[in-house]
Amino acid sequence: MADKVLPMREALRNALREEMIRDERVYVMGQEVGAWDGTHKVTRGFLEEFGARRVRDTPISEMVIAGAAVGSAMAGLRPVAEIMTINFAFVGMDAIINHMAKVRYMFNGQFKVPMVLRCATGWGNQATATHSHTPEPIFAHFPGLYVGMPSNARDAKGMLKAAIRDDNPVLFSEVIALYPKPGPVPEDPDFVLPIGKGDIKRPGKDVTIVSFGRGVEWSLDAAAALEKEGVDCEVVDVRWLRPLDTALIFESFKKTNRCVVVEESLPYYSFGSEIAAQIQEHMFDYMDAPVKRVSAMDVPLPYARDIELMALPNVQKVIAAVKEVI
Numbered sequence: 418m419a420d421k422v423l424p425m426r427e428a429l430r431n432a433l434r435e436e437m438i439r440d441e442r443v444y445v446m447g448q449e450v451g452a453w454d455g456t457h458k459v460t461r462g463f464l465e466e467f468g469a470r471r472v473r474d475t476p477i478s479e480m481v482i483a484g485a486a487v488g489s490a491m492a493g494l495r496p497v498a499e500i501m502t503i504n505f506a507f508v509g510m511d512a513i514i515n516h517m518a519k520v521r522y523m524f525n526g527q528f529k530v531p532m533v534l535r536c537a538t539g540w541g542n543q544a545t546a547t548h549s550h551t552p553e554p555i556f557a558h559f560p561g562l563y564v565g566m567p568s569n570a571r572d573a574k575g576m577l578k579a580a581i582r583d584d585n586p587v588l589f590s591e592v593i594a595l596y597p598k599p600g601p602v603p604e605d606p607d608f609v610l611p612i613g614k615g616d617i618k619r620p621g622k623d624v625t626i627v628s629f630g631r632g633v634e635w636s637l638d639a640a641a642a643l644e645k646e647g648v649d650c651e652v653v654d655v656r657w658l659r660p661l662d663t664a665l666i667f668e669s670f671k672k673t674n675r676c677v678v679v680e681e682s683l684p685y686y687s688f689g690s691e692i693a694a695q696i697q698e699h700m701f702d703y704m705d706a707p708v709k710r711v712s713a714m715d716v717p718l719p720y721a722r723d724i725e726l727m728a729l730p731n732v733q734k735v736i737a738a739v740k741e742v743i
Contacts, residue, residue: 420601428570428602432577435606446473447499479509490532503536504550517586518562530586538590546717551681554688557658564658566590568633570600575610613660621651625669625676632679639735674705675742684712706742
């Protein structure tokens with residue numbers, strides 16, 4: 418089947434719709450997913466197509482959404498629960514961390530939790546400090562919970578389908594700024610990208626740039642600019658923060674001997690810290706320079722537009738980091 422150019426939200430919608438058609442145990446739930454077509458319009462038209470039994474509008478309570486999804490998954494269904502934006506997931510942390518992530522282990526596999534928690538994520542757009550988060554590394558800290566974050570429409574479809582089909586719980590983060598970005602998407606209903614496998618988005622030989630989500634876009638734009646100056650960057654999109662494809666990162670680093678990590682998240686106790694530690698522990702003999710990190714500034718995100726942009730990563734900050742390591 419040929420690819421079709423779609424914005425990322427439509428790629429996600431197609432993935433979810435195809436899985437609901439394929440498996441009647443799959444249903445969606447969350448605030449406004451039905452009558453309102455979803456806050457980000459990913460579930461547009463689902464209520465009319467699948468009915469109120471499989472498209473469940475919920476109360477405004479993230480603990481209820483996450484807790485009910487865990488219970489129904491344990492009972493044999495395959496819920497895809499939507500959290501309007503990821504900052505609201507903090508309200509449901511007990512259900513997510515103490516139940517969603519741990520039930521299968523604590524019951525020695527007698528119960529499975531085959532569920533997906535979809536969360537819209539990302540900084541910016543003057544949403545202010547309490548609504549501007551990219552906290553995926555926090556969730557990836559906990560064993561038992563898979564964490565995926567696509568950087569483009571194609572990956573979004575293949576990764577979401579894999580998450581829905583898997584028997585383990587998945588926190589699936591979708592960058593709000595990437596929802597309208599178009600890209601080629603396979604129409605094959607069985608197009609699935611494996612969980613825990615990253616991708617080389619751009620081959621290169623001088624510097625490895627490791628990223629995920631929106632950071633991949635900044636990294637690719639920086640690599641294109643640096644190419645004009647004779648610097649050849651390899652861009653690694655990990656796709657999954659857990660399981661993390663360290664083998665792909667190490668393979669790239671062996672070739673380039675230098676690394677820049679780009680993330681939209683905060684700098685302390687972060688994804689960048691983890692990548693730097695992994696490379697130092699396992700690839701020390703290949704290191705020609707310290708690992709450089711590019712992230713958001715260590716502040717609550719300001720409201721004023723100019724200061725907000727100052728606090729966020731961007732292409733120029735990635736370019737500067739690459740120049741430092743070479």
